[in-house]
Amino acid sequence: MNKKNTLSKSLRTVVSFIAATALFLTALSLTSCKEDTANRVIIWTDCSEFAQYIELFNNTHTDTKAVLVYKENPAASLPPAKDELFPDIIVGSWLRTDSTIKNFKNLTYLFDRKILLTSSFYPELIESGKKDNQQLLLPVSFNLPAIIFSTENKDLISDAYTLNLEQIREIASGFNKKNKKGAFTRIGFIPSSNNDFLYLASKINGSNFHDDKGQIVWNQDKLDNTVELLKEWINTENGSASTEQDFAFKYLFMPDYRQVTSGKTLFSYITSDRLFKILKDQKDTLDYRWIRNEDSIPLEDSFTMLGIYKDAQNQFGANEFITWFFNSENQEAILNRKSLLDLDTELFGISGGFSSLLDVTEHIIPIYYNQLLTNLPPHNMITVPQKLPSRWTSYKNSVVEPYIKNAVMSVTTEETEASENTATITMEELEKEWRKKVFD
Numbered sequence: 406m407n408k409k410n411t412l413s414k415s416l417r418t419v420v421s422f423i424a425a426t427a428l429f430l431t432a433l434s435l436t437s438c439k440e441d442t443a444n445r446v447i448i449w450t451d452c453s454e455f456a457q458y459i460e461l462f463n464n465t466h467t468d469t470k471a472v473l474v475y476k477e478n479p480a481a482s483l484p485p486a487k488d489e490l491f492p493d494i495i496v497g498s499w500l501r502t503d504s505t506i507k508n509f510k511n512l513t514y515l516f517d518r519k520i521l522l523t524s525s526f527y528p529e530l531i532e533s534g535k536k537d538n539q540q541l542l543l544p545v546s547f548n549l550p551a552i553i554f555s556t557e558n559k560d561l562i563s564d565a566y567t568l569n570l571e572q573i574r575e576i577a578s579g580f581n582k583k584n585k586k587g588a589f590t591r592i593g594f595i596p597s598s599n600n601d602f603l604y605l606a607s608k609i610n611g612s613n614f615h616d617d618k619g620q621i622v623w624n625q626d627k628l629d630n631t632v633e634l635l636k637e638w639i640n641t642e643n644g645s646a647s648t649e650q651d652f653a654f655k656y657l658f659m660p661d662y663r664q665v666t667s668g669k670t671l672f673s674y675i676t677s678d679r680l681f682k683i684l685k686d687q688k689d690t691l692d693y694r695w696i697r698n699e700d701s702i703p704l705e706d707s708f709t710m711l712g713i714y715k716d717a718q719n720q721f722g723a724n725e726f727i728t729w730f731f732n733s734e735n736q737e738a739i740l741n742r743k744s745l746l747d748l749d750t751e752l753f754g755i756s757g758g759f760s761s762l763l764d765v766t767e768h769i770i771p772i773y774y775n776q777l778l779t780n781l782p783p784h785n786m787i788t789v790p791q792k793l794p795s796r797w798t799s800y801k802n803s804v805v806e807p808y809i810k811n812a813v814m815s816v817t818t819e820e821t822e823a824s825e826n827t828a829t830i831t832m833e834e835l836e837k838e839w840r841k842k843v844f845d
Contacts, residue, residue, distance in 0.1 A: 446471040446722040450496035451481045452709065453755045458739055462729055469722045477484055480795035491649060493717040494726060496756070498707040499795040500542055501533065502616045509541040510720070512727075520728055530761050532788040534710060543731065546758035547708035547783055548677045550605050550696040555665045559692050566780050567697040570636075573672060578642040580671040589644070589652055593671040596635055597646045598653040600806040602674040602716045607631040607809060608790070609698040614805065615791030621800060628693055630811040639813065648812045662687050676783075678753045681774045689778055701788040706797060708789070709756050722786035733764045738774050749778070797844065804835040 479497035534542030577593025773779040
C-alpha cells in the first residue's frame with residue numbers, strides 16, 4: 406500500500422472517530438439536560454452517514470445544531486418511548502404505511518412558501534410522500550435494480566440503457582455453451598442463484614406485496630404465475646434448477662463482478678448502491694443496464710424518506726435542517742467532502758443511493774461516479790413500490806424469497822414432475838416460523 410493510501414485511511418479513521426465522539430457526547434448532554442435542547446434538532450435515522458451531513462450542517466449554523474440518534478429501524482421505533490427524547494426529524498425506510506405516516510406533520514407549507522419546489526424532486530417520489538393530499542414525507546434517496554456484464558461482451562447487448570426479463574433470458578441463452586459430453590461450460594444467467602432476483606421477478610410480474618391494515622397481502626395468482634415463468638425459463642434454457650445450482654457451486658463462487666469477468670456467465674443481478682461502489686474499482690471491465698418492466702423501472706423497496714415528527718420540540722430547527730439538506734449545492738458539498746476524504750467507498754451517493762433531487766442525480770453525482778454519464782436513471786420510468794411495513798426486509802428474506810426459491814427448485818424436470826413425493830413449503834408455514842422468531 407502506498408503512502409497516500411495509508412494517509413487517506415488514517416485521515417478517514419480520525420475524522421470518523423472525531424465525528425462519532427462529538428455526536429456521542431452531544432447526545433449524552435442532551436439526555437441529561439433536557440432543558441438545553443431548545444436549539445437542538447434531534448434526528449432519528451438508520452443511516453450512519455447522516456453523521457457527516459450533520460457535521461457539515463453544524464459547521465455552517467451558529468444557533469441551530471443537529472444531533473444524530475441512531476435507530477436500527479426508525480419506523481419500528483414509533484411512537485417514541487416516554488422516557489426518551491422525542492425526535493424532530495425521522496429519516497428511514499418503511500415510513501409510508503397508514504400506521505406509521507400518522508406520526509408526521511404536514512409539510513405542505515414548505516412548498517406553499519416556495520421553501521422547497523416540487524419540480525426539484527423526482528415526480529413519483531415526491532408524490533409517494535403524500536396522504537390525503539398532504540405532504541407528510543419527503544424522499545431522500547433511492548436505488549434501482551440492474552444487470553451487470555463484462556465490457557468484453559458489450560456487443561451482445563443491443564439496448565444501451567435498459568433490459569426487461571425476456572431480453573435478459575434471450576441474450577443469456579445465446580451465451581450458453583456445452584462441451585461434447587453435454588455439460589454446460591457457460592451459462593448466461595442463473596435465476597435460481599439469487600433470491601433477490603427471484604423476488605424482483607415476482608414484483609415485476611405483479612405479485613403486489615403490500616401492507617393492508619397491518620397485514621402483508623399479495624396476489625397469489627400472479628405469484629404462482631411468476632413461479633411458473635421462472636421454472637419454464639430455467640428448464641428450457643439451463644436444463645434444470647439443480648443443473649444451475651451445480652454450475653453456480655462449481656464456477657460462480659466469487660463476487661458478482663468476478664463472475665461476469667470470469668467468462669463463465671454473462672449476467673449478474675445487482676442493485677445500484679452496490680453497483681457504483683464496485684464500478685469505482687472496476688470501471689474498465691464492467692458495464693450495466695437497468696432492469697425494466699415494459700416502460701417502468703421498479704425502485705428498491707427500501708427507499709429512504711424523511712419527515713418531521715408530529716410532536717417535534719424544535720420544528721423551526723427541523724425546517725432549517727430540511728431546507729439546508731434539500732439544496733443541490735449542499736448535497737454537492739456532501740459528495741465533495743466524501744470524495745476528498747475517500748469516504749465514497751463506504752456508501753454510494755446520498756444516504757446510500759441516488760438523490761431524490763433531480764439536479765443532484767443527473768448533474769452532480771455523475772461527476773463523482775463517471776459511469777453514470779452513459780446511463781442515467783430515466784426519471785420518467787421510475788415507479789415507487791407499494792407501502793410496506795417496518796419488518797418487511799425480515800419478512801421478505803425469511804418468508805417470500807425462500808417460498809419462491811423452494812417453489813422454483815421443486816418439480817423442475819419431467820422426472821420429478823411424475824413423482825408425488827416432491828417436498829414443498831407453503832407461505833403459511835414459513836410465516837408461522839418467522840413469527841415465532843420475531844414475536845415469541
